[in-house]
Amino acid sequence: MGASQAVGGDYVCVTTSEEPKRHTEWTFDGEAICVPTVSATGHGHASIKRIHYVSGKFSAATITVVMMKKKNVDIYVPYVYHYLFAHKDELLVPLMRGSANVSLNDVRLGKLRIPVPPSIDEQKRIVDKVVQARLNIESLKKQLTLAELNFDKEFSELRDSF
Structure with missing residues (x-):
C-alpha cells in the first residue's frame, strides 16, 4: 500500500512519517519493527530518520520493511527496536545502496545481526x-x-x- 492510500480508520498505518497514519484495513497482526526502505533526507543521501515499533493489527506502506519475530525465536521485540533505534546510523545506513535513489531492501536487512x-x-x-x-x-x-x-x-x- 502506498503511504498516500491511508484514508483514516481504526488501524495504525506505518509510513516514513514521524506519526503513524490510520487506515481502514490491516495486513499484519503482532509485534513488528518497521524500517523505511528509502532515504529520509532525499535524493542521493543515505539516512534513516526514524523507525517504528508497532503491536497489534496494522498496515504498512510499501516503502517500509516490516520485521516480525519468528515463532521459534525467544526475543523481546522492544529490545530489538530500541537497539536498532540507538544504532541506526551504524547498522542501517551502511546497508542502504544507490547513488540517486538510496534505498534499503529486506534481503540486506535480513542479514543484519545484533547482540541480544x-x-x-x-x-x-x-x-x-x-x-x-x-x-x-x-x-x-x-x-x-x-x-x-x-x-x-x-x-x-x-x-x-x-
Missing part, C-alpha cells in the same frame, strides 16, 4: 531503563518549558513595574 542478552528478563530490564530515561527527559522538558513561561511572565511584570 540471553534472557528475556535482561532484555526487558534494559528496555525499562531506556523507557524510564526517556520519560525523565520528557518530564524535565515540560518543567523547563513551564519555568521559562513563568520567567517570561515574572520578567514582563518586572518591566511593566517601571
Whole structure:
C-alpha cells in the first residue's frame, strides 16, 4: 500500500512519517519493527530518520520493511527496536545502496545481526531503563518549558513595574 492510500480508520498505518497514519484495513497482526526502505533526507543521501515499533493489527506502506519475530525465536521485540533505534546510523545506513535513489531492501536487512542478552528478563530490564530515561527527559522538558513561561511572565511584570 502506498503511504498516500491511508484514508483514516481504526488501524495504525506505518509510513516514513514521524506519526503513524490510520487506515481502514490491516495486513499484519503482532509485534513488528518497521524500517523505511528509502532515504529520509532525499535524493542521493543515505539516512534513516526514524523507525517504528508497532503491536497489534496494522498496515504498512510499501516503502517500509516490516520485521516480525519468528515463532521459534525467544526475543523481546522492544529490545530489538530500541537497539536498532540507538544504532541506526551504524547498522542501517551502511546497508542502504544507490547513488540517486538510496534505498534499503529486506534481503540486506535480513542479514543484519545484533547482540541480544540471553534472557528475556535482561532484555526487558534494559528496555525499562531506556523507557524510564526517556520519560525523565520528557518530564524535565515540560518543567523547563513551564519555568521559562513563568520567567517570561515574572520578567514582563518586572518591566511593566517601571
